[in-house]
Structure formats: structure tokens, C-alpha cells
Amino acid sequence: MNRNRILMLLAFFAATSANAAPAEFLKDFETQARAESAAFKGFSAERGSQFFHAKHGAEWSCASCHTDNPASVGKHAKTDKEIKPMAPSVNPERFTDAAKVEKWFKRNCGDVLNRACTALEKGDFLTYVLSVRK
Amino acid sequence: MKVNNMKTKFVLLAAIAAALTASPVFAATESAATKWANECGGCHVAYPAKFLPAATWTKIMSGLDKHFGSDASLDAQTSKAISGYLATNAGSGKHGESPASLRISDTRWFQREHSEEMDPSIFKSPLVKSVANCGACHLGVAKGDYSERNIRIPGQGNRRNDD
Structure with a gap:
């Protein structure tokens, strides 16, 4: 029996269970953003920052729960429940699970904008939180 | 592949088991109780199922897209699993009261306590x-x-x- 076969098996399963990286989400959002608008010219951390800190017609902004700094621990505006930092630089679990990313964009865009976010908004948001260091 | 050494066999099985548990294919086997704890505990304390009767939980679970002013919607599979967990562990007796507001804090027992x-x-x-x-x-x-x-x-x- 050789160790190589075990390693091969492990590698195979590791590959099938690999988590997504934030860059993969950016790529998906980019594809969608191009489809949404022919005028798409790339994402912007600055636009993402404005989006993050502004209110969009509803009671809350992103910052209402995630604080003004995405690298900080947040707090649910209503229940006070602690929210782990958004910025992957301090919380590497962020933007690694497609189901979670989809779930939270759906919910939080509904709460903050009363509608679904566009791919441009999601891409700008992610570009911004990725740019935030400790 | 011929495996004739017990120890190697064990290591191999353990390795496969470890890899499988990490695989998303098997994430679906996550227990309903774990799903309840993670999902219902995402924005607030995961309020114990026994605090409300099954009928109230059914109403709450069917309106998650407008959950006390927030969108708390879940995918169908997760929602079904959590609904089952809540029904199994729902309250009765003193905790069988179904407040019109669906809020635990509006039950008589909660207000009294x-x-x-x-x-x-x-x-x-x-x-x-x-x-x-x-x-x-x-x-x-x-x-x-x-x-x-x-x-x-x-x-x-x-x-x-x-x-």
C-alpha cells in the first residue's frame, strides 16, 4: 500500500470540496454586470464605499449593522447580535460560501434597498470590502 | 488497489471519511437542529422552539420574507428541515399560547415572568x-x-x- 494513493484520494476530495474565493465571486458578478449593462467598465471600491455607507430609501444602510468600518465587528441594529467583520482581510470566511453570499445579499439588499441588488452593486460592494485592511 | 495492512486500511478509511465530511455534497446531512441553530441564530438569539406552539412556528416559517420587518428568507430545503425541527420541539401547556403578533414577548407567560x-x-x-x-x-x-x-x-x- 502506498501513501501516494491516499494523498491522491485526499487531493481529489479536497478539490471537490474547495471553497470559493472572493475573486471567483467578483468574476461571476462581472459576467452578470456585463449582461446587465453594455456600459459596464469594471467595479469601483469608491462606489462600493459610497453604497456601503449610504441609505437607499429604507431605514438602514449596510453600515447600520456592519459599522462604518467593514473590518470591525458589527452589531445587528435591532437585536444587538454580534456580526463578524465583513472584510475578508480580517475575516477570511467571508465570500467563500456561495449559498451564504446569495442568501445574505438577497436578505440584506431587501432590507436596505427594498429590492434585489444589481450585479454592479454587488461587485462594487465586494471590491470595497476587499480593499479594506485592518 | 490491494490493501492488506490493517493500519493502512484504517488510515485510508479515516482519510476518506474526513474528506467526505468536508465535502459540500455531505453538508446536506447537517442536522435539522444545527440548521435551526445557525439560521435562526443568524440575526438574533435562536429562540427555543418550546417557547411557541407548532401552529405559530408554521405561521412564522411561512412568512420569512417579511420576518418582523426583515427579509429572513431561506432556501426551500433548509426551510423544510427547520420547520420539521420546530414542529417536533414546539411548546405546549403554558407555552402553547399562540400570540396574534407571533412574538414570544407578547405571550402571557413571557409578560408575567x-x-x-x-x-x-x-x-x-x-x-x-x-x-x-x-x-x-x-x-x-x-x-x-x-x-x-x-x-x-x-x-x-x-x-x-x-x-
Whole structure:
């Protein structure tokens, strides 16, 4: 029996269970953003920052729960429940699970904008939180 | 591949098992209780199923897209699993009361227990902020422990140990 076969098996399963990286989400959002608008010219951390800190017609902004700094621990505006930092630089679990990313964009865009976010908004948001260091 | 060494066989099986558990294919086997804890505990304390009767949980689960003012929608599979968990563990007797508002804090038992021997104005204190913030006073919420011995009202020291 050789160790190589075990390693091969492990590698195979590791590959099938690999988590997504934030860059993969950016790529998906980019594809969608191009489809949404022919005028798409790339994402912007600055636009993402404005989006993050502004209110969009509803009671809350992103910052209402995630604080003004995405690298900080947040707090649910209503229940006070602690929210782990958004910025992957301090919380590497962020933007690694497609189901979670989809779930939270759906919910939080509904709460903050009363509608679904566009791919441009999601891409700008992610570009911004990725740019935030400790 | 011929495996004739017991130890190697064991290592191989353990390796496969470890890899499988990490695989998303098997993430679906996550128990309903774990799903309940993770999903219902995402924005607030995962309120114990026994605090409301099954009929109330059914109403709550069918309106998650407008959950007390927030979108708390779940995918169909998760929603089904959690609904099953809530139905199995739902309250009865004293905890069988179904408040029209669907809020645990609007049941008679909750109001009684939060007005006797305490001042309900504590809910408005900045240290508590909301009646939804059970953990501000109930120190054991993470383990579902709401017993009197594990209450500490912020700014007021310990409650008497009579439980």
C-alpha cells in the first residue's frame, strides 16, 4: 500500500470540496454586470464605499449593522447580535460560501434597498470590502 | 488497489471519511437542529422552539420574507428541515399560547415572568436595547438555558438564586 494513493484520494476530495474565493465571486458578478449593462467598465471600491455607507430609501444602510468600518465587528441594529467583520482581510470566511453570499445579499439588499441588488452593486460592494485592511 | 495492512486500511478509511465530511455534497446531512441553530441564530438569539406552539412556528416559517420587518428568507430545503425541527420541539401547556403578533414577548407567560420581581423598563435600557436581546440578562442563552440562576440584569448585579 502506498501513501501516494491516499494523498491522491485526499487531493481529489479536497478539490471537490474547495471553497470559493472572493475573486471567483467578483468574476461571476462581472459576467452578470456585463449582461446587465453594455456600459459596464469594471467595479469601483469608491462606489462600493459610497453604497456601503449610504441609505437607499429604507431605514438602514449596510453600515447600520456592519459599522462604518467593514473590518470591525458589527452589531445587528435591532437585536444587538454580534456580526463578524465583513472584510475578508480580517475575516477570511467571508465570500467563500456561495449559498451564504446569495442568501445574505438577497436578505440584506431587501432590507436596505427594498429590492434585489444589481450585479454592479454587488461587485462594487465586494471590491470595497476587499480593499479594506485592518 | 490491494490493501492488506490493517493500519493502512484504517488510515485510508479515516482519510476518506474526513474528506467526505468536508465535502459540500455531505453538508446536506447537517442536522435539522444545527440548521435551526445557525439560521435562526443568524440575526438574533435562536429562540427555543418550546417557547411557541407548532401552529405559530408554521405561521412564522411561512412568512420569512417579511420576518418582523426583515427579509429572513431561506432556501426551500433548509426551510423544510427547520420547520420539521420546530414542529417536533414546539411548546405546549403554558407555552402553547399562540400570540396574534407571533412574538414570544407578547405571550402571557413571557409578560408575567418579565414583570414579576423585576422592572420591565430594563428592556429600554441602552444596556439591553431590545426585548429580543435575551442574552443581555440570560447568561446561558447559547445553551438554551433561561433558568433564574443564570440571570444577571446589567447594572444590577446577580438575581437571587431560587431556582
